[in-house]
Structures are given as structure tokens and as C-alpha cells.
Amino acid sequence: MNGVPDEVEYGFPAPLWRAIARLRPPLPRWRSPLRGPWLTSVLGLALLAGLPIVIVTGLLSYMAYGPQLGGAIPGDVGWLRLPYFDWPTRPSWLHRLNQGLHVGLGLVLVPLVLAKLWSVIPQLFAWPPVRSIAHALERVTLLLLVGSILFEIVTGVLNIQYDYAFGFSFYSAHYVGAWVFIGAFVSHVVVMLPRACAARGRVRCARSCARRWPRPNPSRTTGPAWSRRTPRRRR
Numbered sequence: 001m002n003g004v005p006d007e008v009e010y011g012f013p014a015p016l017w018r019a020i021a022r023l024r025p026p027l028p029r030w031r032s033p034l035r036g037p038w039l040t041s042v043l044g045l046a047l048l049a050g051l052p053i054v055i056v057t058g059l060l061s062y063m064a065y066g067p068q069l070g071g072a073i074p075g076d077v078g079w080l081r082l083p084y085f086d087w088p089t090r091p092s093w094l095h096r097l098n099q100g101l102h103v104g105l106g107l108v109l110v111p112l113v114l115a116k117l118w119s120v121i122p123q124l125f126a127w128p129p130v131r132s133i134a135h136a137l138e139r140v141t142l143l144l145l146v147g148s149i150l151f152e153i154v155t156g157v158l159n160i161q162y163d164y165a166f167g168f169s170f171y172s173a174h175y176v177g178a179w180v181f182i183g184a185f186v187s188h189v190v191v192m193l194p195r196a197c198a199a200r201g202r203v204r205c206a207r208s209c210a211r212r213w214p215r216p217n218p219s220r221t222t223g224p225a226w227s228r229r230t231p232r233r234r235r
Helices: 014-022 037-064 094-124 133-160 170-212
Strands: none
Touching (some): 094 133
């Protein structure tokens, strides 16, 4: 009743989540026919291929300034410190290639990130917002994931324009934001992995059952096979 579907399953403590579900506010309606699992999966695969390159090249760019010599900003990053190594001096264009990949690919991925968020935005406004403790952890990791990647995009684009309107150190914030994104991404994968494996198992089970017990085709007429053959015309 009360606008809450009965088929929704709640975890512990179920009375709390049901009480939250009854307080449904007016939510926007999303009617675009372009949204769907296919578009979301294609954009997700593209980001899964590009984002690790942007992350790795960004961390390598930080190490190229020699933090062990005090040349990198931020200098003291505490337990976020990467293992020190000497940046190779040859070839001379190696740092330009690394920085060009980081900035260029990062700009290319901006519309893909926005399109990915557009494709899944109805899930961000799903109600009830929390159905169990595991679901709450999933939503928290998703919030950190979306917030951190938007923060990295905005600060990175403003840094390209030499516009430091945000009023804090770009290098320190961008470095810490990158680690927040990495942590949120790993946590989100860990939280979502059991559900993905369970869904994959259900799909395999459904396919196996479909192969073993195929549904009868209603378009075929009933009766013996010889009675369904088209009679040959006499010449």
C-alpha cells in the first residue's frame, strides 16, 4: 500500500527500511528510451579501459617530479606515499607522452563520464534509497565514486585553464581526490561483486533450463511430422 511495492526485499533491520520507504518524496520521472542496460554497459566498458590509464599516468606524473627530493607537490602525503623510483632521463619525450596521455585521455573521457551518469541517474533516485546494510554500503561507495570523479574532472579542467577559483591547492586536492576515487572504485567492486556473480549464476541457470526444456513453439501446428509436410504438386 502507501506506494511501496510489496516485492521489495529488506535486510536487517527490516522495519527501519520499510519506515523509510513509506516516506517517499515526489521524485522526477525519467522517460528517455535511450537509457538501458546496453548503453550503460557500453559506456562502462569504455571507462573501464580508459580510466586506469588516466590514473596510472597521473600517479607517474607525480613521481616524475621526484617526491623523494622534495620536488613534488604535495610533498608529505603520509601513508598515501608511493614507492620511490628514479624517473628515466631517456627518452627525453617520455614525460611529455605520459602527461599528454593523462590530460588528453582525461578530456576525451569527460563526455563518456557524463553520459554514463546520465544513463544511470534514475538508479540514483531509486526509492527506497536503502534496503539493507549491504545496500547502504553500496550507496555510500557509489556516492564517493561519483563525487570523486566529478571533483577530479572539475579541478583538472580548471587547472588546464590556470583558473584556481576553488581557493585551495590544486596539487594536494587532486592527488588526494585520486586516491579517494581509487578507494571508492575498489570498494564498490568488492560490494557489487557478490551480486554480479549471483546474477551471472541466475542467467546461466536460466539458459541451461532453456536448453534442457525448450518451450513449445505455438506457431507450429500440432500433429505428426508427416502431416505438416507440404504436398508436392503434380506436374
